[in-house]
Amino acid sequence: MRVVIAPDSFKGTASAAEVAEAVASGWLGERPDDDLVLLPMADGGEGTLDAVAAAVPGSERVPVTVTGPDDRPVETAWLRLPDGRALVELAATSGLTLLDDLRPDTAHTTGFGQAIAAALDAGATGLLLGIGGSASTDGGVGALQALGLALGTAVPAGVTGAAVLDHVPPVDASTLRALPPLEAVVLTDVTSPLLGPAGAAAVFGPQKGVTPDRVPVHEDRLTRWAACFPDVDPTTPGAGAAGGTGFGLLAWGAVLASGATTVADAIGLPDAVAGADLVVTGEGCFDLQSAAGKAPTVVRALAEARGIPTALVAGVVEASVDGFALAASLTVIATQTTGEPDDALRDPLRFARIAGARFARAQDA
Incomplete structure (x- = not known):
């Protein structure tokens, strides 16, 4: 598979590049032969x-x-x-x-x-x-x-x-x-x-x-x-x-x-998405404001226009994830893993790697 990983930063906890690398690490642990393209995103804010x-x-x-x-x-x-x-x-x-x-x-x-x-x-x-x-x-x-x-x-x-x-x-x-x-x-x-x-x-x-x-x-x-x-x-x-x-x-x-949209054009995301089998995006908090032009919504729209499924990884999910083929909340993963939801804030990259691994395993289900 060819997978494009294009998350926004998780504000105050991890940069977009760090999140992309963590998701990729988790994915490759399950599917080491896949082709991953990391394109950290931003929407005008931090990063x-x-x-x-x-x-x-x-x-x-x-x-x-x-x-x-x-x-x-x-x-x-x-x-x-x-x-x-x-x-x-x-x-x-x-x-x-x-x-x-x-x-x-x-x-x-x-x-x-x-x-x-x-x-x-x-x-x-x-x-x-x-x-x-x-x-x-x-x-x-x-x-x-x-x-x-x-x-x-x-x-x-x-x-x-x-x-x-x-x-x-x-x-x-x-x-x-x-x-x-x-x-x-x-x-x-x-x-x-x-x-x-x-x-x-x-x-x-x-x-x-x-x-x-x-x-x-x-x-x-x-x-x-x-x-x-x-x-x-x-x-x-x-x-x-x-x-x-x-x-x-x-x-x-x-x-x-x-x-x-402007950042996506600047980093060549539309061309990268065009050749992908799956696109992974995300941000720290996916909420109702996310639909008003934030990075995950724009990334998903680029993928949808080309008939490509999108996965979402977020620190916390507070809005409907309808439209995403897969979704993972780091807070939920932390709760399942350690019993402490706040661990998602303390060590988001650990749980982003777990999310990447879960996304990869879902391809073989």
């Missing part, structure tokens, strides 16, 4: 830069030090692509995993904007901007300030992140840096609008530490932010991504695109 760097010959990591979401310096990199464009990953500059403690009011996207500015300073002719995994609900105001946005009112010293939105409108967008010639394409993994019950504050705020009683406060802040740019539609699918950073980048003039 996007790594996935593209591994798959695009001639790409180059360019080191940069930025201000992290809690003001500590972060040593990271952006990716220079052979065609002159730059890939910048928000998770690596302003991401949730960079925090020791959640900071719902003060975490910010300044570092993301600084890395974008560094890429432009280095002559990037276009931008691919992965925005999953944000630590903040600041609407991207930190990033835009780093790109030159001026606020029309004074912000008290020490005020950062979503709290900055208490001091808008107005803003002066005329001071923003110009877009590069090949534009800025935003890679997003969600289709949420900026505001409302499906928006940035209500859906994603709790992930960033926003308590239920504070959701209306953040909703009001983002409403004020939307009023700064009356020509930008806050209901645009993806405007609510990354705590509203999607909207902020739309206000800059960027365009939104499916992160997983």
